[in-house]
Amino acid sequence: QVQLVESGGGLVQDGGSLRLSCAASGRSLRNYSMGWFRQAPGKEREFVAANRWGGMWTGSSTYVSDSVKGRFTISRDNAKNTVYLQMNSLKPEDTAVYYCSAKYGNLARVSRDDEYDYWGQGTQVTVSS
Numbered sequence: 001q002v003q004l005v006e007s008g009g010g011l012v013q014d015g016g017s018l019r020l021s022c023a024a025s026g027r028s029l030r031n032y033s034m035g036w037f038r039q040a041p042g043k044e045r046e047f048v049a050a051n052r053w054g055g056m057w058t059g060s061s062t063y064v065s066d067s068v069k070g071r072f073t074i075s076r077d078n079a080k081n082t083v084y085l086q087m088n089s090l091k092p093e094d095t096a097v098y099y100c101s102a103k104y105g106n107l108a109r110v111s112r113d114d115e116y117d118y119w120g121q122g123t124q125v126t127v128s129s
Contacts, residue, residue: 022100
């Protein structure tokens with residue numbers, strides 16, 4: 001079992017920055033693919049970013065959705081068992097609850113939420129205009 005706890009959300013002005021953290025316990029994240037999703041009120045959960053674990057020889061690859069490309073960056077620190085989502089140039093449309101997710105090994109499709117086995121409780125991000 002993997003437990004995921006997000007933190008770092010909050011209220012920020014249009015154009016501001018936040019860094020979300022996802023701390024894992026129960027297992028090392030070293031061989032896990034990790035994802036960030038978000039859900040705004042009245043909308044479906046949507047893919048934001050992923051760090052896909054391709055195995056010992058391939059290593060990991062990162063992906064971001066078109067809506068956040070150039071503004072958001074996903075990274076991981078295996079020593080701290082933590083995944084981060086750096087969010088810059090935030091816009092009001094980025095307002096949502098952000099969720100961290102994990103899957104052991106590789107992912108067929110990084111943007112599909114049903115690919116992931118573990119989820120955090122979410123952290124609220126609100127961007128004011």
